[in-house]
Amino acid sequence: MKAVIVCVSVSHGNTLRVADAMAQPLGARVVSPEEADPGELAAAYLVGFGSGVFYGRLHPRLTAFVSALPTGPRTGGKGAHAFVFASSGLPETPVMPFTRPLVRLLEGKGFDVAGTFSCRALDTWAPFKVVGGLNKRRPDADDLSAARAFAERLRDARQVRR
Numbered sequence: 551m552k553a554v555i556v557c558v559s560v561s562h563g564n565t566l567r568v569a570d571a572m573a574q575p576l577g578a579r580v581v582s583p584e585e586a587d588p589g590e591l592a593a594a595y596l597v598g599f600g601s602g603v604f605y606g607r608l609h610p611r612l613t614a615f616v617s618a619l620p621t622g623p624r625t626g627g628k629g630a631h632a633f634v635f636a637s638s639g640l641p642e643t644p645v646m647p648f649t650r651p652l653v654r655l656l657e658g659k660g661f662d663v664a665g666t667f668s669c670r671a672l673d674t675w676a677p678f679k680v681v682g683g684l685n686k687r688r689p690d691a692d693d694l695s696a697a698r699a700f701a702e703r704l705r706d707a708r709q710v711r712r
């Protein structure tokens with residue numbers, strides 16, 4: 551069984567770099583929502599969902615994709631595992647994480663969400679553009695190594711069925 555990562559990365563390719571780092575230990579294919587194969591997703595033991603953060607939310611293309619997924623049991627009647635990740639200009643707050651609404655949506659679709667990951671990345675949203683952007687040169691090697699380590703933990707977790 552396979553792992554798949556569905557990623558929307560429209561601004562600077564920041565989230566795609568994070569997704570590619572996670573894909574290595576998982577042996578996962580990284581696809582856009584439009585490229586995702588419903589059969590491949592239904593059969594995957596682990597599915598990652600990630601995007602940049604725009605006006606406090608994950609990208610609407612990602613949310614719309616998850617909203618349209620069928621609800622119900624997956625992979626032999628048990629919940630398939632998922633994870634959610636984001637890259638953002640500002641740090642995620644523990645009170646209102648960027649990832650939480652998508653986590654809730656996935657749980658409602660029958661996924662067992664095994665973890666979330668976020669990291670800072672280049673942000674050229676209007677107020678920061680004038681100074682050449684926030685978090686220049688991020689995600690950096692440390693961010694990508696943290697993303698890889700996160701994926702390795704999911705891969706090695708006993709509760710994530712393969």
Ligand SMILES: Cc1cc2nc3c(=O)[nH]c(=O)nc-3n(C[C@H](O)[C@H](O)[C@H](O)COP(=O)(O)O)c2cc1C
Pocket residue numbers: 558559560561562563564565566601602603604605606607637638639640641670671672673674675676
């Ligand atoms: C129009 C716009 C709005 C943004 N809004 C937010 C925001 O509300 N919070 C935040 O932390 N970052 C915000 N960002 C920064 C992006 O989340 C960040 O650059 C992200 O890494 C983009 O990912 P991508 O290159 O994969 O698309 C915004 C960026 C743009 C261009």
